[in-house]
Amino acid sequence: MKSHEERHWQTVYSTKDPAEVSWHQSIPRPSLKALEQIGASSAQSLVDVGGGASTLVDELLDRGWRDLAVLDISGAALEGAQTRLGQRATDVNWIAADIRNWSPQRQWDIWHDRAVFHFLVEADDRKRYKEKLLQGLAQDGALIMATFALSGPERCSGLPVRRYDASSLAAEMGPDLQFVEGWTDDHLAPWGSIQTFTWAIFRRVS
Numbered sequence: 246m247k248s249h250e251e252r253h254w255q256t257v258y259s260t261k262d263p264a265e266v267s268w269h270q271s272i273p274r275p276s277l278k279a280l281e282q283i284g285a286s287s288a289q290s291l292v293d294v295g296g297g298a299s300t301l302v303d304e305l306l307d308r309g310w311r312d313l314a315v316l317d318i319s320g321a322a323l324e325g326a327q328t329r330l331g332q333r334a335t336d337v338n339w340i341a342a343d344i345r346n347w348s349p350q351r352q353w354d355i356w357h358d359r360a361v362f363h364f365l366v367e368a369d370d371r372k373r374y375k376e377k378l379l380q381g382l383a384q385d386g387a388l389i390m391a392t393f394a395l396s397g398p399e400r401c402s403g404l405p406v407r408r409y410d411a412s413s414l415a416a417e418m419g420p421d422l423q424f425v426e427g428w429t430d431d432h433l434a435p436w437g438s439i440q441t442f443t444w445a446i447f448r449r450v451s
């Protein structure tokens with residue numbers, strides 16, 4: 246049986262144009278900046294968790310990355326990204342799964358999450374997410390995470406979110422992930438309102 250969350254996100258991606266959702270970015274500049282900041286190289290592997298229809302993979306394919314995966318609870322989101330990429334979609338591993346129930350079959354050098362972890366308002370869901378994170382992120386791998394900041398909206402896509410600053414996010418990630426640096430970034434929604442995000446980089450230390 247489909248979860249409430251899966252039905253929600255399937256409806257969103259089946260009924261809305263990708264450019265009209267609040268989180269849309271034509272170019273994912275903050276993610277590219279974060280990758281630059283950790284000194285990422287195209288020889289590394291990356292999983293975009295809750296990547297939806299983001300163009301991050303397009304940008305990384307353009308830059309020569311060849312070991313990319315996008316996971317999302319919505320198959321419709323992934324199909325949208327695949328259609329956009331055309332033949333290039335075959336160069337990406339697409340994973341239709343709920344992060345809370347997923348069993349990673351391998352490890353990645355970089356785990357990227359923009360605006361997904363903040364939907365986990367239940368402690369048990371966050372615990373499950375972190376278990377998957379530790380299964381799927383390589384030793385010494387990097388976590389790039391963006392959530393709504395403390396001054397950001399209380400809801401996203403009609404769902405409640407949990408907001409963070411860098412220190413509460415670092416406390417949430419725990420001792421296995423060492424906080425490297427954090428900053429805030431103002432995202433402009435397509436209709437002009439500003440949504441402040443907390444961005445943070447972590448390094449897996451155990």
Ligand SMILES: C[S@@+](CC[C@H](N)C(=O)[O-])C[C@H]1O[C@@H](n2cnc3c(N)ncnc32)[C@H](O)[C@@H]1O
Nearest residue numbers: 254268295296297299317318319343344359360
């Ligand atoms: C606000 S959107 C952000 C999409 C993308 N990261 C971006 O920056 O454009 C949140 C995404 O998380 C996905 N999502 C929500 N809950 C999820 C879950 N439990 N497991 C996997 N994906 C989930 C949604 O389908 C959606 O694509």
